[in-house]
Amino acid sequence: MWRRVPAVLATAVLCVFLLFSAAPPRPGSSDPGGVPPFENSLPRVPGTDTPVPSTALFVSPHGADHATGGRTDPLRTLNEAVRRAESGTTVVLREGTYRQSVGIVRKRLHIRSFPGERVWFKGSRIVTDWTRTSGGWAHTGWNPDFCRDCFLPAIIDPAHPHAGLPEMVFRDGTPLRQVGTRRELEPGTFLSDPSAGVLLLGSDPNGATVEVSTRPWLLQFDGPAAAGSSLRGIGVAHYASRQEYGRRGAMVVVNSPGVTLEGNAFVWSASSGTAVFAPEAKVVDNVFSDNGLVGLMANKAHRIRLSGNLAARNNRERFALSGPAIGAAGMKITRTDHPVVRRNSFLDNLGTGWWCDLGCTNALVLGNVTRGNLKHGLFYEVSSAALLASNLIADNDGFGVKLSSSDRVRLVHNTFTGNHGSLGLYNDPRPPESDRYSAARGLSWITGETRLVNNYFAGTAGRHPFFSAADHKPKSVPTPEFVSHSDGNVYLRGEEEHLGDWYLGSGVTERIEDLSELTERTGHGEHSVHTRFPGTPFRAPERGNHLLRDGVPGKGAGRPTPPETAERLGVPPRRHPDVGLLVPPGRA
Numbered sequence: 001m002w003r004r005v006p007a008v009l010a011t012a013v014l015c016v017f018l019l020f021s022a023a024p025p026r027p028g029s030s031d032p033g034g035v036p037p038f039e040n041s042l043p044r045v046p047g048t049d050t051p052v053p054s055t056a057l058f059v060s061p062h063g064a065d066h067a068t069g070g071r072t073d074p075l076r077t078l079n080e081a082v083r084r085a086e087s088g089t090t091v092v093l094r095e096g097t098y099r100q101s102v103g104i105v106r107k108r109l110h111i112r113s114f115p116g117e118r119v120w121f122k123g124s125r126i127v128t129d130w131t132r133t134s135g136g137w138a139h140t141g142w143n144p145d146f147c148r149d150c151f152l153p154a155i156i157d158p159a160h161p162h163a164g165l166p167e168m169v170f171r172d173g174t175p176l177r178q179v180g181t182r183r184e185l186e187p188g189t190f191l192s193d194p195s196a197g198v199l200l201l202g203s204d205p206n207g208a209t210v211e212v213s214t215r216p217w218l219l220q221f222d223g224p225a226a227a228g229s230s231l232r233g234i235g236v237a238h239y240a241s242r243q244e245y246g247r248r249g250a251m252v253v254v255n256s257p258g259v260t261l262e263g264n265a266f267v268w269s270a271s272s273g274t275a276v277f278a279p280e281a282k283v284v285d286n287v288f289s290d291n292g293l294v295g296l297m298a299n300k301a302h303r304i305r306l307s308g309n310l311a312a313r314n315n316r317e318r319f320a321l322s323g324p325a326i327g328a329a330g331m332k333i334t335r336t337d338h339p340v341v342r343r344n345s346f347l348d349n350l351g352t353g354w355w356c357d358l359g360c361t362n363a364l365v366l367g368n369v370t371r372g373n374l375k376h377g378l379f380y381e382v383s384s385a386a387l388l389a390s391n392l393i394a395d396n397d398g399f400g401v402k403l404s405s406s407d408r409v410r411l412v413h414n415t416f417t418g419n420h421g422s423l424g425l426y427n428d429p430r431p432p433e434s435d436r437y438s439a440a441r442g443l444s445w446i447t448g449e450t451r452l453v454n455n456y457f458a459g460t461a462g463r464h465p466f467f468s469a470a471d472h473k474p475k476s477v478p479t480p481e482f483v484s485h486s487d488g489n490v491y492l493r494g495e496e497e498h499l500g501d502w503y504l505g506s507g508v509t510e511r512i513e514d515l516s517e518l519t520e521r522t523g524h525g526e527h528s529v530h531t532r533f534p535g536t537p538f539r540a541p542e543r544g545n546h547l548l549r550d551g552v553p554g555k556g557a558g559r560p561t562p563p564e565t566a567e568r569l570g571v572p573p574r575r576h577p578d579v580g581l582l583v584p585p586g587r588a
Contacts, residue, residue, distance in 0.1 A: 042120065042173070046263035046285050048233035049115050053090050057081045061096035078102055078111070078121075078219075085109055087225065093119045093234065101239075102219040105226055113233035123215035123239030123251065123269075124170065130205045135182045142192070142199040144214050144240075151243035151271075154325035160318035163292070166240035166270045167192040168213040171203055175268065175316070213240040213270065220253035230260040241271040243293060243319070250275035250297065261286055266295065270317070276301040284308055288330065292317035294351075296331045298339075300437075306331065307342045315350035321375055326351075330373070334358040335437045345586045346370040346377070353396070355379040359438035362386070366568055369544075369586040371395050376402045377419065380409055382430065382438065382445045389413050389565045392546050392585040395461070399424035399468070405445040410453070412565045413558070415546050415580040416466075417458040417538075423467040425450060425482040425503060429474060446479055447503075452486040454558040456548075456580030458537060459494040466491055467500035469509055481505040486524035488559030490579045491515065492533050499530065529553050529579075547581055554579035 056071075059081050063074035074094060075081050079102050081091045090110040095117035113119040130137040144167070151164030162178040169176045169190040176190045182200065185191050189202040199212065217239050221229045231252065239251040250272035254261070258280040265287040266273030273291040276283070279302040288295025288311040295311040298304055311330030319328045328351030333339055335358050346353030346368065353370035356363055360383035369392045370377035376398040380386055385408045393400035393416045400419035403409050404426040416422040425447055432438045432445040457466045471479050482503040491499065499512045502522060512518045515530030537552035539545045548555045558577040566573040569583050 042235060042237060042267060043265055043287055043289060045113070045118060045120070045233060045235040045265045046287065047116065047118075048112055048263045050112075050232075052092050052114065056090040056092045057085055058092050058094065059098075060094040061098060063094075082107075082109065082219075093117075095119060097122055099123075099125055099215075101215040101217060103217075104220050104222045105229065106223050107225055108228050109226070110230045111232070111234065112230070118235070119233065120235040120237060121218050122211065122237050123218070124168070124211035124213045124237075127199075127205075127210050127212045130201065130210075133200075135200065136185050136191075137201040137203075137205050139199040139201075139212075141197055143194050143197050146194075146216070146240060147242060147244075148194075152325045154323050155243060155319050155327065157318055157320040163317040163319045164243050165192070166213065166216065166242060168238060168240060168268070168270055169199070169201065170211040170238065170268075171201075171205065172208045176201065176203065211238060213238050216240050216242060217253065218251050221256040221259050222253075223256055226256035226259070228258045229256060230262065231264060232260070233263045235265040235267070236273075237265075237268045239269050241269045241292070243271045254278055254281055254301075257281075260284070265289075267291065268316075272297050273314070275299075276304060279303055281305070282307075286310075287312075289313050290316050293319050294327055294329050294332050295349075297327070298331075298333045298336060300335050301333065301339070302337045303339070304333070304336060305340045305342075306344055307340070309344045310347070311344065311349065311353070312347040313349060315374075318350060321351060328375075329353065329355045329379075330370075331355070332357065333360060335435075336360050338362045339364070341365045341368060343367045343586055344369075346373060348372040350374045352376045352379045352398070355381070356383055356386075357381040358435050359383060359441060359443055360386070361441070361443075364568060366390060367583050367585045368392070369394075370400075373397065376400070376424075378402075379404070380406045382406065382428070382432070382435070382443070384408055384443050386410070387412065387565065387568065390569055390582045390585060391415075392581060393422075394418050394546075396420065402426070403447055403450065404428050405430070405447055407444055407446060408449045410451040410562075410565075411455055412451070412562060413454045413569075413577070413580060413582045415456040415458065416460075417456075417541075417546070418461050419464075420461050421464040421466070421468055422457050422460055423452075423500075425467065425469045427471045427473045427479055429472045431477075446473070446477070447482050448480040448484070450483045452483060452489055453562065454488040454577065454579050456490050456492075456537075456554055458490075458492045460496055463495045463497055465496050465498050465500040467502070469501045469503035471503055471507060471509070475507065479503075479505060479507070481522075483522075483524065486518075486522075487527050488557075488579060489525065489528045490554040490557075491528070491530040492537060492553065493530065494532070527557075527559055529557065544586075545584070547584065548578045 057069040058074035060074035063076040065080040191200040276298040285308040315328035330346040330349040352375040353373040363386040377393040377396040395418040402424040
């Protein structure tokens with residue numbers, strides 16, 4: 001069943017979601033402005049409304065670190081609260097902005113905001129001393145303790161050569177673009193020259209607030225002693241996190257089991273917003289937006305629960321989208337068993353919306369919205385076993401869903417519309433032995449046993465077919481037919497030149513013109529529908545309602561809902577369900 005959340009949290013997340021989704025994305029656009037920007041201010045933090053325990057330590061920007069830490073005598077820094085607190089202590093932060101870095105936390109702590117108050121941690125400091133020069137405005141004595149080569153060279157797009165650098169500058173909340181030479185400096189840009197001890201701006205700082213990132217991260221929950229810790233209701237921004245994932249690669253790092261991140265906002269990091277490297281994490285009702293590479297990354301985060309989160313406009317630094325070391329996404333997970341991804345929204349990311357790679361197994365991807373992403377909506381790569389059910393997958397510049405070298409994936413009751421290809425099924429040439437984790441678990445890295453039931457394919461963009469397929473394995477590797485069962489689907493045809501390309505196994509791919517040919521060649525689709533339909537089949541797509549209207553193809557025409565799917569979605573099994581969404585996605 002869908003999890004209920006406290007009323008204030010649900011309302012706050014809904015407000016943030018509506019801010020991002022008030023206008024529909026422009027199909028096919030790579031412009032992150034498909035959702036209304038709010039670059040001149042930070043998003044609303046979802047917050048927390050749970051009561052404050054009487055034993056809590058209090059921190060305030062107006063406190064003092066020699067204080068007692070009581071409600072009326074708060075400390076000034078989270079660092080001091082962490083130092084003083086015993087394991088199990090709740091630390092409550094009062095409203096304000098904290099420009100601090102805590103580092104490693106090796107005790108179980110519950111760090112949270114005071115109910116109804118706005119708390120931000122920033123990795124930047126305000127810089128006021130600027131001198132007008134012939135090439136811009138200069139701040140001297142600039143020599144931050146940054147690692148400027150802590151990134152994989154292969155992840156850098158030559159068109160955006162500074163993506164891996166940690167420096168960030170914000171003028172009245174708007175980020176300035178980094179350039180590499182004084183000749184390139186112009187309004188809206190900055191140049192960092194640590195060897196000369198100079199930071200240069202191309203925009204006039206006078207009368208503006210200029211914030212310059214100086215800290216690499218906020219904190220890391222680390223080791224068994226910090227198991228069960230939590231971070232709730234906190235905004236985190238402007239930290240100069242590194243692309244190298246294991247070396248302060250995110251603003252907040254979870255390296256302890258059972259940690260909860262709830263009602264936070266992780267925005268405008270130089271690389272990753274948050275990283276989870278331990279099992280049993282709960283990541284609930286957070287905002288991950290405008291981060292340099294990815295909103296959330298996770299590795300070996302077995303049984304992670306991602307619920308009610310918004311991941312939007314990540315990969316702001318424009319890291320590479322092709323090559324051997326890519327990772328740009330709203331969220332990316334690797335080498336993880338039983339991830340549960342439920343009712344999240346992945347919007348207008350400059351990469352893939354949600355991506356599971358390198359040995360994910362037994363994933364549940366339920367009731368999400370993935371829309372307007374520059375690459376794919378959902379991507380399951382070199383992994384095994386997943387259920388993707390009742391997701392809205394719309395207006396993505398790549399495939400709506402891409403499966404690559406992944407077996408036993410079930411797509412049930414999803415709705416696809418406006419993607420540049422609804423479904424891509426592939427084998428890539430890599431063997432599982434190239435990844436020690438996958439090889440040890442016996443993964444095949446061969447696509448097969450894909451099941452497609454009761455999915456609604458409501459047209460594609462750019463005349464792309466509904467599905468594409470290709471096998472890139474060496475000829476010496478035997479490969480089966482990609483799809484083992486397909487029925488009860490609806491294909492509403494627009495300008496698509498043909499239905500799709502179908503992989504029959506043993507190196508044979510066939511172009512399929514229409515549903516009758518699919519059934520004749522493969523035996524699939526006996527109860528599917530392939531037709532043209534004027535107008536929209538959805539109730540109110542302009543308001544995000546993609547449930548079916550009465551009288552349209554697919555209404556009450558699906559095959560019986562698989563019992564496990566119904567149970568996972570919290571709906572009764574139906575013998576004649578609507579094709580497509582069973583529950584409104586992205587909602588509790």
